[in-house]
Amino acid sequence: MGISRNQEAIRLLIKRESLSDREAEKVFSGIDTKLFFEQLLTRLRYKHLLTESEIAELFAPHIKGTSSLMLPLSIFTTPDLSALETICRYLKDEKGLRYSEIALLLNRDQRTIWVTYSNSLKKKAGRFEISDSKYLIPLTALQDRKLSVLESLVHHLKDTYRMRYSEIALLINRNERNIWAIYNKAGRKLHA
Numbered sequence: 001m002g003i004s005r006n007q008e009a010i011r012l013l014i015k016r017e018s019l020s021d022r023e024a025e026k027v028f029s030g031i032d033t034k035l036f037f038e039q040l041l042t043r044l045r046y047k048h049l050l051t052e053s054e055i056a057e058l059f060a061p062h063i064k065g066t067s068s069l070m071l072p073l074s075i076f077t078t079p080d081l082s083a084l085e086t087i088c089r090y091l092k093d094e095k096g097l098r099y100s101e102i103a104l105l106l107n108r109d110q111r112t113i114w115v116t117y118s119n120s121l122k123k124k125a126g127r128f129e130i131s132d133s134k135y136l137i138p139l140t141a142l143q144d145r146k147l148s149v150l151e152s153l154v155h156h157l158k159d160t161y162r163m164r165y166s167e168i169a170l171l172i173n174r175n176e177r178n179i180w181a182i183y184n185k186a187g188r189k190l191h192a
Contacts, residue, residue, distance in 0.1 A: 069095070069105070071142075072133035076153065076172040078124065083150040084108075085120035086128075087142070092117055093127060107143040135161060135171070151186035158183050 044050045103110040141156040169176040
């Protein structure tokens with residue numbers, strides 16, 4: 001059985017770092033793009049053992065050197081703001097990113113980012129204090145749309161840093177029982 005045009009395109013993309021416009025036109029002409037991307041994602045997941053966030057990082061546009069942007073955990077201690085509001089405020093106010101750039105980095109709609117930022121200004125005026133933080137959170141850990149931003153954050157802290165629920169609760173100014181519930185809910189969503 002011969003290889004399909006989609007498989008040929010995938011093989012070429014994986015072997016080559018970039019294609020010229022002419023090469024890309026030749027490779028992609030006449031292929032089923034939906035099937036192509038499904039096969040590409042499957043191959044990246046299972047053959048190359050990449051996680052969802054690693055795949056998202058591969059395809060995320062590189063905005064002003066933000067491909068390795070890390071969020072200090074100390075920004076999440078503001079009790080008045082949700083996790084997404086906090087991130088939007090930090091990226092807009094501290095890093096000077098536009099709404100469209102933040103939306104791309106967080107895998108969200110630009111309108112959602114605008115509304116979230118506006119709501120955060122109503123809840124807490126002025127800049128919030130950012131202290132030095134021992135823990136840094138990569139933006140890629142928060143891109144998975146299966147989980148809320150807070151679920152992604154708690155899941156990342158628990159699995160990456162092997163923190164106890166009480167430690168996470170203290171660091172992000174939340175209730176320990178809520179942290180336990182958030183982590184378990186995230187686990188159910190990821191394994192569903």
